[in-house]
Amino acid sequence: MKVLMINGSPRTDGNCARLLDEATQIFTSEGVEVVRYDVGTKDIRGCIACGGCAQKGECVLGGDVPALAKELASSDGMIVASPVYYASPNGSVIALLDRLFMSANCDLRMKVGASFAVARRAGTVASFDVLNKYYTINQMPIASGRYWNNGFGRGKGEVLGDEEGLQNARFVARNMLFLMRSIALGKEKYGLPNTETVKRTNYIR
Ligand SMILES: Cc1cc2nc3c(=O)[nH]c(=O)nc-3n(C[C@H](O)[C@H](O)[C@H](O)COP(=O)(O)O)c2cc1C
Numbered sequence: 001m002k003v004l005m006i007n008g009s010p011r012t013d014g015n016c017a018r019l020l021d022e023a024t025q026i027f028t029s030e031g032v033e034v035v036r037y038d039v040g041t042k043d044i045r046g047c048i049a050c051g052g053c054a055q056k057g058e059c060v061l062g063g064d065v066p067a068l069a070k071e072l073a074s075s076d077g078m079i080v081a082s083p084v085y086y087a088s089p090n091g092s093v094i095a096l097l098d099r100l101f102m103s104a105n106c107d108l109r110m111k112v113g114a115s116f117a118v119a120r121r122a123g124t125v126a127s128f129d130v131l132n133k134y135y136t137i138n139q140m141p142i143a144s145g146r147y148w149n150n151g152f153g154r155g156k157g158e159v160l161g162d163e164e165g166l167q168n169a170r171f172v173a174r175n176m177l178f179l180m181r182s183i184a185l186g187k188e189k190y191g192l193p194n195t196e197t198v199k200r201t202n203y204i205r
Helices: 015-029 052-056 065-073 091-103 124-136 163-190
Strands: 002-007 033-038 077-085 112-119 150-152
Touching: 002 015, 002 065, 002 091, 015 033, 015 077, 015 112, 015 150, 015 163, 033 065, 065 091, 077 091, 077 124, 077 163, 091 124, 112 124, 112 163, 124 150, 150 163
Parallel strands: 002 033, 002 077, 077 112, 112 150
Antiparallel strands: none
């Protein structure tokens, strides 16, 4: 089994990284491979609505997005951790996720998603909701914890003092592992849910 982790922070050793580390320990102790991608200070531009991915099968703006889409295709679950900037996930991670999910040319159904938001003080719940929306539009069940997955801290590593936030990250990882394993068994026994041709009415009647 494999989990793709995306750390949206420009600080690759900041507080988001610490929450992801906590989850990583659970996964690796259970034999789950973890692939970590750091947005870091990379120059990631947003989706330009060119529709090129529909033709080419991958994001035509390139960068790391096509490789990440392949990583996502072969993963059983993904976790995104983002710092809160002005009560939202930071801009780079949103630019990346817009392009990744728009261009992902694979069956995302039943891959398990989770997200963490880290802030000094406020905006974690709003950011958590934004991140989870990438999953809920793609038939991806969400692994939850014992709170709305947040961590608090400002300076690098301050989140290590947030015992509840760290513990919650461990709960999320264990629940995610349980879901991924259950889904693997369910797929073997029942297969993926039936599908149908997707209607896109754009509110035009
Ligand atoms: C541009 C910017 C905007 C921020 N906005 C918020 C905010 O709205 N609410 C908050 O509590 N913290 C805010 N912060 C603080 C970060 O969320 C906090 O330092 C967090 O720990 C960063 O995570 P990281 O160490 O993984 O980068 C902001 C920081 C920056 C640089």
